[in-house]
Amino acid sequence: MVTRSAAGRRPVRIVVVEDHALVREGTAELLERDPGLTVAGQASSAEEALKLIGALRPDVALVDVELPGMNGIALARAVAGQVAETRVLILSAYDDYAYVIGALEAGVAGYLLKTSSARELCDAVRTAAGGTLVLDEAISRRLTRRWRSGPDSTSPALTARESDVLRLIAQGLPNKQIASQLGLGLRTVESHVSSVLGKLGLTSRTEAALYAVSHHIALPERGSRQG
């Protein structure tokens, strides 16, 4: 988890992908005002963005979902497969659950709404650069409400180990890496994962990650913040 951006000496490099010119430039300007962030490039379509990201290899790509042609979620999937060091942060006008789940399943580092404030946006970019999943406050609230109103309303007691596993799931780690980080066997991690999913009534790792983030189990690492 110790990355260049986390060290805090060098600004987080960002590519903004957005088809609406005014909003794209506004976003870039807003990010540039934060001394810890710098916009390395801008693109108005996913195809253009993929080339740009491949060339610039930024820390974070801030991507709108609805783009002409290839959509932002497909772009996120492509980036995840091609440019390992770039994390995709979705910046969408829509809080649609399908978009959120789709984006997280494509391996994005976060999902943010365009209605977020400048501070929220800048913080989220830094958090994403640090490798932690970040969710818009409103979406997170909505998901929490859903889980609270669900059948398992009483927060089920996870063991300390299970909480660790959940936190690492939320950071997007596969079982093998979770095992090595926690110094456990792969089989043990697998059984912890299924026990976490079972206890929380979740059906996938993505939902587990969402649950963790919305319940503040996977808190952004302090080290990635630059104040």
Next chain:
Amino acid sequence: MNGSLAGRSVPVWHRVIRPPVREPRFWIVQAMVVGLAAAHLAIDIVSAAEPSTIPAGVPVALLLAPVSYAALRYGLSGSVATAVWATLLWLPDLLLPRDRGHVGNDLIELALVIAVAVFVGYHIDAERLERTHAERARSEQQATEARYRQLFDTNAAPILVVSRSGSILDANPAARALVRENVVGRPVHDVLGSGADAIGDGTGNVIAISTPQADLRYYRVNVAHVPAKPEEKPLIQLVLQDVTEERAEGERVHRFAELLLKVQEEERRRIAQELHDEPLQLLVHLARSLERLVTTPQTPATLTEDLEGSRRQTLDIATRVRAVVAGLRPPALEQLGLASALRGFLADIGDTTALPADLQVTGTEMRLHPEIELAAFRIAQEAVNNVIRHADARKLLLTLDFDGGGLCLRVVDDGRGFDPTVPDTQLQAGHLGLLGMRERAALAGGRLTVHSAPGQGTTVAAIFAWEGAPSERANLTHTQSGAGELS
């Protein structure tokens, strides 16, 4: 043929008192009787004077000849009249003074002649009557057949007469003109194809036939069982009713409905797109500008509160516009596909109702033709909204099955249900729901079925065959592709 006998069943006595007096031959017969009576009288007179070798019984026996002839020719009236006439002519002979035994013989023989006259005449009459009836029946049948033939030959509708075993026995000129070749003797399946299946259940299949003018016309096959000869099984008559115009009209109505739905969806899409492209983005931009003003040190402190209020209001408007856009077009459907969009839809439902809703996907999930995806989504949306509004259900289940050569969408609830055979209850209540769903399904090449009963819950199922080439697979389960790189 004696015309007086034809038709009516006249009482015997009536016939007897009307001898055929206008017939010249009748009078010749009567003259013979006169001759025989005279001969008999002469023999009796001679033999009374001196015993004769000529037996007096011969003329009496010979009376049988005119009586029989009259019976054969004129029936009962002729024979009885002849016998009575003979008896009258015999009277002078009987009055001659002779021994009693001789008179007794004559009387017996005359009685015999009368009996023969009645017996033969009666049976001849009966025979003739029967023959007349048969004749009349035959001519009536011929007339009926001629009328049928006339109808058959001049009918504008093509008609085929088919045997039980399915071979064509007859075809009227319209049918022959339609199929050109000589079809008599050929199996009906060769000529009508699937239309011949109607023979089995009697329902009117509609078949397409290419006419000699090379345009395609549609015919409904009407099946009738027509009587054949006595003791034979009835034949099958297929009347082809031209429904081309009817069909074209139905097609026009259908196309119009399709167009309406399409235009509506396009319009919604366009409005959503425009709202998304301009007002929503501009509101986002405006909110950011206001935020910048709020956070700029140069802004007087007295203004920051108002500016912050304006920013919040702007965001509020943006949120509302976003909701309008999401309502106008199925969110995420185009971008992510049916299952994702439905999952999102159910999540939205979960925000406003306490109804537990679940989505189960079976088979290999893939992207379908946009029209099918949209139809399925709208049907699911309508069905789920119906459940929420009317069903009073405790549980709701959506299933998507991508197996078996098509997509099957089911919306199942455990609510109060209704009687689907009473469509009016729905219409009266102002819900075009089912009708609209059915139309949507049909227009996307699918089929909608509804299973429900009061107290039994409702299952709405829409089935679409793969028509549009299934495009790229949605690959939505590809969760971990980038996860490794995230760490």
